[in-house]
Amino acid sequence: MNILKDFRFWLCTIGVTLLGMLSGLSAGNAQSYYQQLELPSFAPPGWLFGPVWTILYILMGITFYLIWTHPVREERRTMIPLFVVQFILNFIWSPLFFGLQSNLLSVIDITALWILLVIQQLYYLRHKPVAMWLMGPYFLWVTFAMALNYGIIILN
Template sequence: MKFKPIALIVNIAIALGIGALGGWATAQSVKTWYPTLHKPSFNPPNWLFAPVWTTLYILIGIAAYLVWMKRDKIEHLPRTIAIYFIQLILNLAWSFIFFYLHEIGFALFEIIILLMIIIANAITFYKIEKWAGILFIPYILWVSFASFLTYNIFILN
């Protein structure tokens, strides 16, 4: 497999672009609405979220690139692409639901669906390229934590 730097950059840029849109939806509420919520003691400091998400989006983009490099050998390419983009869209939707619409209960429901799709995406990628699936593990762990955090914020508010 010959390295394709432009393809790598495009795949990472797509994932980071989704993250940037989510950041836009989040930015105002992080300063105004979010501080007014009751949060559990294990709530991470606000400064931690941006570097964690940036790292995760880069890993997601690398995983997508690894799968893209094997696209000619993927039996169900449209399904693989659909799972990937559904997962990205749900990721973006959570930011809008939670931070823009302030719908904590709906965000909790949505993040559980998101987590299931992320796991499905990781399994799909793993079957195509082992490292692509492995790169999703930090994402699964973070969204699992985010789900638990969302649940606790929902309960406390």
Template sequence: MRKVLSAIFFVVACVAIGALSGLANTPGEWYQALTKPSFNPPDWLFAPVWAGIYILIGLALAETWFDEDSGRNRRLFVFGIQAILNLLWSPSFFGLQMPILGLLVIVPLLASILVFIAISWQPDRKAALLFVPYALWVAFATMLNLSIVMLN
């Protein structure tokens, strides 16, 4: 029961932090005025995709937290790095209205997600697999961010 309650706590915390970050850094008119690539998804898609991803991130954190493997602390450290970079992206891109700064944040974010997957694969495949949709979405967001930098 303790693991289930903790997992619920981690998921709620991740979703709440993600939602607060999104609300504090809304795109606004500035973003609407940017030239975007043809593959830019509609604005309404971002919130539900991120909500789902934050649920998976919370579940991956719970998996890692309760894993008793000797490399757990290293995986939690990498998890923390990706979490900090995740939180920095929206204020960098939207808050400061600097797509180039967003790109400088999102590239190491993607790298840290991939490192988490790689170092989690053997000891905790479930945590690694929970991060795969996150990696795919951030890879797509990286291409989108780069395209916006190049078009504007």
């Protein structure tokens, strides 16, 4: 079956992307807070985050579709909760960092997210390698964002 004709593909891709964007919107005036911070030298400009996250959420949505439609039920039972928990940790980071302006809570959250992503990527490698590759850019971005978050907590 052509996945582009599968309603679930569009539900996952658009749904995850919209939920991800909702996290950003719930963060309040993120740009203002980001500009007030003492940033590490490797910090990207604030405008870059929106386009990067849009692409990452699309890739995450495609991944969710692939694990939701995975033919082995027992593996789906592990992959779906891993995905949901990492998505929740991802979702709450923006409100913690920008909304509450809590560098400490956000660094705890992103560290837990990164650890879970390592576990998730290893599981995907064994059971759904295409999901691992689709989540690879997200894993790399979270790794970078974690370093940025630690840099911010040190400088501020």
